[in-house]
Amino acid sequence: MGRPHIRRVAVAVAVATAATGLAGTAFAGPSTGVERSAASARTSASASAAAVVAAARAAAFAHASASGVSKGDELHAQDVMIDPEGARHVRFVRTHHNLPVLGGDLVVHLNNKLAYAGVTRAAGHAVKPDTTRARLTARQAASKAARAAKGHAGGARLVVDARGGGAALAYQVTVTSRGASHTVVVDAVTGKVRSDIPDSDEFLSPKLVRTLRKRGETINPATGSGSGTARASLVFDPGGHRAARYPANAKGTGKSLFVGKVRLTTTQTSRGHFQLRDRTRYGTETRDAKGSYTESFTKGKKFTSRTDVWGNGKTSSRTSAAADAQYGVTETLDFYKKTFKRKGIANDGKAAHAMVHWGKKVANAFWDPTCNCMLYGDGDGKMFKKPLVVLDVTGHELTHGVVDATAKLEPTYVDSDGNQYGEPGALNESLADIFGSNVEFFAHNKKDTPDFLIGEKLGLKQKFLRRLDHPSLDKLEGTIDYWSPETYYTEVHAGSGVSSHAYYLLAEGSGKRKIGGVTYDSPTYDNSKVKGIGRTKATAIFYRALTRYMVSTTDFHGARVATLKAAKDLYGAKSTEYKTVDRAWAAVNVTAANRPTARR
């Protein structure tokens, strides 16, 4: 999971009060591959970001019954997305009498004349708490949180917890232990721990690790230092020949563990000295954590070289894993930029860093929003023999960063082992798999041929970890193919199958198909035949849905509505694409008719 949106509230408030800060992340430009009317977008794009935010805020209060905002609420803009046809979508977080509201996020939709066109909201109720007086002191709340999450508590601050239909006065506390942080929410009146959610997403869930251990399975991906697999950078021009002044861009070679020889844009710091840092991609860089649990990127040791060759294709060089990491991160950034014009993970033009050799025998990899970087452990040497630096893992994890910067989908429940549950969390995992496999298609590396499988290079007995065409073929996490009322209580990786399957059906259709050497056979709940609209269009629909029409509480029925809206924007309500979105969801048993009334 991504970081709970709680901590982000502070950031958003700061952005909203500084008009210049907003402009930095705002008008992202057309964020899907499809432009319908660039000319109209240009004329209507002249309204300033501040004017758009003001119009959206006024619209939210004018349409209070639809938006759910009420007296005492303040709206703080987090993001403004502009469509090619000129429509705007302003994402807000909320405070209530200056207290951050958890689960109070909403997106206000405006047409190209800045008139109200609808709202997507996380909470369907007014967030007025019964009391504004806390019984617990901040110190008492912090010590409760520290006990619950077994670590050291930072300061506690008062919030309104509006998740799950309530509106409770609560304390929000960050607890850290061994480099991992949790956000704990403690009821300010009863002292009950309302939630305890890890701030970073581990690629391998505690449940999966236990299953693998029970089965005596190991993760031991094959390495190789083959050559001729790299392709030239398509997106950026390193311009290395004007290298008289330093630092200068250089063309380096990575000898990676899993994707052969790859070309990397590096930095020449002086004559004969290079650093594993890519100035053409916002200064994205990989460092060596040297076995520490630091969440501070600046504490990582720089990778430097005299030859601009990085690694030797084997784990005997500490730099090989760094080559994989730097390659995976830059390919992911390029995928988002080239496909959606997204500039960096948070669309703010900032670097996405990576640290390899993180921690002592850590058998995992994760996106850490605190350091804005990917952290890769080396494996425990027993069950996990190598660093988890394969491409689709990186694409998956960085997509959690993208979700964190947009819809911030949250698990509804986390158990004491750290396993996460609930449909919004499952949707988050699914989007990470969908875009993660699209990163593979984008990278088109012969050493890691693109497919709709996740973790196919991990060396697992079932040959993959998860797959989008027929999720239930996975027996390790028990991923499901179809929605049912119980899905709301399913572990997030297992539950991810519902929307991953819908995405696959939308892209490629039902039945047998061979794509790039892999045979797929996608079933449907209602035995209907679905004809796919192609991966490019399906991906554009899901991206637009994520960035415009999803909020922290979006469940699978909400995702159906979001993707229908996105398809309508892009292709029209009478289009084959729109109808196929509807059919794909019906084929995984998500329909307008079976939406649970409690969550409508």
Ligand SMILES: [Zn+2]
């Ligand atoms: Zn994940």
